[in-house]
Amino acid sequence: MPTKILVVEDEKSIANLIELYLKNENFTVFKCYTGAEAIRVIETEKLDIAILDIMLPDIDGFSICQKIRESYNFPIIMLTAKDEEVDKITGLTLGADDYITKPFRPLELIARVKAQLRRFTKYNQSNTYPKEDIISIGGLVVDKNTHQCFLNEKPLSLTPTEFSILWVLCENKGQVVNSEDLFKKVWGDKYFTNSNNTIMVHIRHLREKMNDPAENPKYIKTVWGVGYKIEN
Incomplete structure (x- = not known):
């Protein structure tokens, strides 16, 4: 089964760039520009990892992170333009697994995605047991x-x-x-x-x-x- 990745980013140029690099790694990408779109994907697709921008036009990334953690254990990587410690702490406290500040190098993001997928697979959080x-x-x-x-x-x-x-x-x-x-x-x-x-x-x-x-x-x-x- 292909790895399914949710990308939530309202800046289309950044979203498209992330999508391009992920698809080059043969990942299946669900690209959303709003929080509402993301919630629909979360509820209908069996995702393996999510990449969430914090600043969105409707629902912020923190709220989406909370929504995911109500039902799912797959990894979450937070994206933000702010280099503030409070945002990092907030994201990790709400259940995010990693954090990367914009602007970022696409290859660094890919490396972090792969690292989180390896960690998740290692613990078999959703594959072996209910x-x-x-x-x-x-x-x-x-x-x-x-x-x-x-x-x-x-x-x-x-x-x-x-x-x-x-x-x-x-x-x-x-x-x-x-x-x-x-x-x-x-x-x-x-x-x-x-x-x-x-x-x-x-x-x-x-x-x-x-x-x-x-x-x-x-x-x-x-x-x-x-x-x-x-x-x-």
């Missing part, structure tokens, strides 16, 4: 079948309990999992007041391994008096 068994949130990839976890492409060494906690939080991304429900799902036992201390210890160990400090967490966030949630 999507619900592999969750990707930003740079975090959690595989329920193999009990493997990667953060920014580096493996995390987690205990079975730590993995189970992380999995429960990931499959409820953006939602608060209260401490009682978390305890029941992970330990399969009745929740008591001191059970929360057990959860807190494991959450602390998880954060240490993920380099995710409690004072300013990127992934695991505490909702005081309720429980925990993971978002990115």
Whole structure:
């Protein structure tokens, strides 16, 4: 099957140039000048990678990135004319995998596309198992079948309990999992007041391994008096 690439860029000359170089590599290209067109392609085609411009006339690239990450794990490369750190952080936080600033060399973009496709294929995020068994949130990839976890492409060494906690939080991304429900799902036992201390210890160990400090967490966030949630 040919590799299908979504290119979203409102500057037609740039979009055409990207399309030309990608087609020279025998990729199938879906070229869109607006966010609305891109959403239609995302919903109708089985894509392998997306290249998104941030500044678009209707829906910005960040919103499209969020839309993709609601349902799909394929790589996303963000394009922008701004050389601002905040844009890079925003894109990566929303789930983008790479970032390139315009003006760029077409061959550099092609190299980054190929690198992302290799990484994605390596982890088999959508080819071997159903999507619900592999969750990707930003740079975090959690595989329920193999009990493997990667953060920014580096493996995390987690205990079975730590993995189970992380999995429960990931499959409820953006939602608060209260401490009682978390305890029941992970330990399969009745929740008591001191059970929360057990959860807190494991959450602390998880954060240490993920380099995710409690004072300013990127992934695991505490909702005081309720429980925990993971978002990115």
